[in-house]
Amino acid sequence: MARTTAIESVGVNISRNYRIMGLGDEVQKAFCSMFPSGNCGVFLFWRIMHLIVSIWYFFLWLVDMFESFLISSGLLKRYKxxxxxxxxxxxxxxxxxxxxxxxxxxxxxxxxxxxxxxxxxxxxxxxxxxxxxxxxxxxxxxxxxxxxxxxxxxxxxxxxxxxxxxxxxxxxxxxxxxxxxxxxxxxxxxxxxxxxxxxxxxxxxxxxxxxxxxxxxxxxxxxxxxxxxxxxxxxxxxxxxxxxxxxxxxxxxxxxxxxxxxxMVHQNYGLQCHRCPPISSVFHFILQSHFYKIFSNKLKFYFYVTGAKNSLEDLSQILVRRIAIESSLFKQWLKNIQTETGMLAN
Structure with missing residues (x-):
């Protein structure tokens, strides 16, 4: 009789532990579905960034609504x-x-x-x-x-x-x-x-x-x-x-x-040389290249902390190749200008 009771208690403990383990597996599956990469830090970081951006845009919306009210009421003289x-x-x-x-x-x-x-x-x-x-x-x-x-x-x-x-x-x-x-x-x-x-x-x-x-x-x-x-x-x-x-x-x-x-915007109209890229493209190239350098450094630090090194290496290679191509094209354009017109392009 005592042996039967002991066997039943062991069976109850085993079934209880099995249910707990099953519940743990279900929770783990739920977390895996929420975080496919298994990196909770990345998910939490993006959620925080999304919240900050949402709050910022909501603040801008409030400012725009208030400014629209002032314009409609005629309180801002410059819009009259x-x-x-x-x-x-x-x-x-x-x-x-x-x-x-x-x-x-x-x-x-x-x-x-x-x-x-x-x-x-x-x-x-x-x-x-x-x-x-x-x-x-x-x-x-x-x-x-x-x-x-x-x-x-x-x-x-x-x-x-x-x-x-x-x-x-x-x-x-x-x-x-x-x-x-x-x-x-x-x-x-x-x-x-x-x-x-x-x-x-x-x-x-x-x-x-x-x-x-x-x-x-x-x-x-x-x-x-x-x-x-x-x-x-x-x-x-x-x-x-x-x-x-x-x-x-x-x-x-x-x-x-x-x-x-x-x-209030001043627009310039003129002829564009077919051998030269637009001035806006030149400034876009300069700013874009500088932005890529800064952005790649920021990503390098972030991905190093989170452990996603492969994504960083692929992204860095793409950015470096694009900067090199645009830099060579820009230098060739300057060379054409100097050759054809004899002007020193700074």
């Missing part, structure tokens, strides 16, 4: 008068899903009219705004509707605002018709010389078929993506592009600030 003469043509690019909010689009157009902008191009990829062109223009022509919506904004100019509605299909159609025009002009004739088309040839073809439109001076993008969302590329050669965030969270103060910041 805008030199909109530099914004002769404004492009508004809206994500197709957000373009479905027609009231938001109308509010944005009313703000632009209140600021005094005369020529505005509305674009979305799927043509949502273009299908609503008639409804939008009818509302904007109604002066009573203007006053009802913009009671807190400056008075609207009586001359109104010229609107252009385009979509991605318009750009494709324009390119197809321009290519067909060039083909008929140069390749379908008996002329044996087949020229290589350039940008000027394409621009001339677009002008001939009636697709010549002014290039926007400023483009405001509303949506999650930081890009022009397929806006015709031949019309944004010198366009300043600004990402404004979501259309739902747009503010009048943000709009005024974006336009003022564009009017």
């Amino acid at each position: 008068t805008l030199d909109i003469s530099r914004v002769q043509y404004l492009a508004i690019v809206i994500d197709s899903e957000e373009a479905l909010h027609t009231l938001k689009v109308l509010d944005l157009l009313l703000w632009l009219a209140a600021i005094g902008l005369k020529n505005v191009c509305l674009y979305d990829n799927e043509g949502v705004l273009k299908r609503s062109e008639q409804a939008i223009t009818e509302i904007l022509k109604n002066e009573k509707r203007f006053k009802e919506i913009t009671t807190n904004n400056p008075p609207i100019d009586e001359k109104g605002m010229s609107l252009e509605f385009i979509s991605f299909s318009d750009g494709k159609e324009a390119v197809a018709r321009a290519a067909n025009f060039l083909f008929k002009k140069h390749y379908s004739s008996e002329n044996k010389e087949k020229p290589n088309f350039t940008e000027s040839d394409m621009a001339g073809a677009l002008r001939e078929i009636g697709y010549e439109r002014p290039d926007p001076d400023l483009m405001l993008v509303y949506g999650p993506a930081r890009c022009h969302l397929g806006f015709p590329a031949w019309r944004i050669r010198y366009t300043e592009i600004m990402h404004m965030g979501s259309l739902k969270s747009m503010k009048f103060g943000f709009l005024v600030k974006a336009i003022r910041s564009f009017t």
Whole structure:
């Protein structure tokens, strides 16, 4: 009887230990799924960095909201008068899903009219705004509707605002018709010389078929993506592009600030030598190379502490090779300048 009790107690202890070991295995599997590399320090470091960056961006958002409130209230004097003469043509690019909010689009157009902008191009990829062109223009022509919506904004100019509605299909159609025009002009004739088309040839073809439109001076993008969302590329050669965030969270103060910041920028236009890289590329090369040196040293210390030496060696080799290639290209460019012009390039 005593022997049976002892055997049962041993069996209970074994089963209890087995359950504890099984629970430990489950916890270990959970931690392994959370930390695939097995390095908890790296995961904790990135979580802390993510928290710091999130707090920083939240602080910047609060500052922007407060500044937008001050601009809308007219408390900041420098935003009361805008030199909109530099914004002769404004492009508004809206994500197709957000373009479905027609009231938001109308509010944005009313703000632009209140600021005094005369020529505005509305674009979305799927043509949502273009299908609503008639409804939008009818509302904007109604002066009573203007006053009802913009009671807190400056008075609207009586001359109104010229609107252009385009979509991605318009750009494709324009390119197809321009290519067909060039083909008929140069390749379908008996002329044996087949020229290589350039940008000027394409621009001339677009002008001939009636697709010549002014290039926007400023483009405001509303949506999650930081890009022009397929806006015709031949019309944004010198366009300043600004990402404004979501259309739902747009503010009048943000709009005024974006336009003022564009009017305060000095733009240089000139010829570019085909043998020389742009000056911006030169400065980008210098800053990028210096940044790589500093960044690689920082990563070297961090990866050495965390133990990820292989990743450091691969990254360092890539950075060193890129710096060497860019340095040789930069030296060759300087040599060409000295040889052709006899100038000393410092």
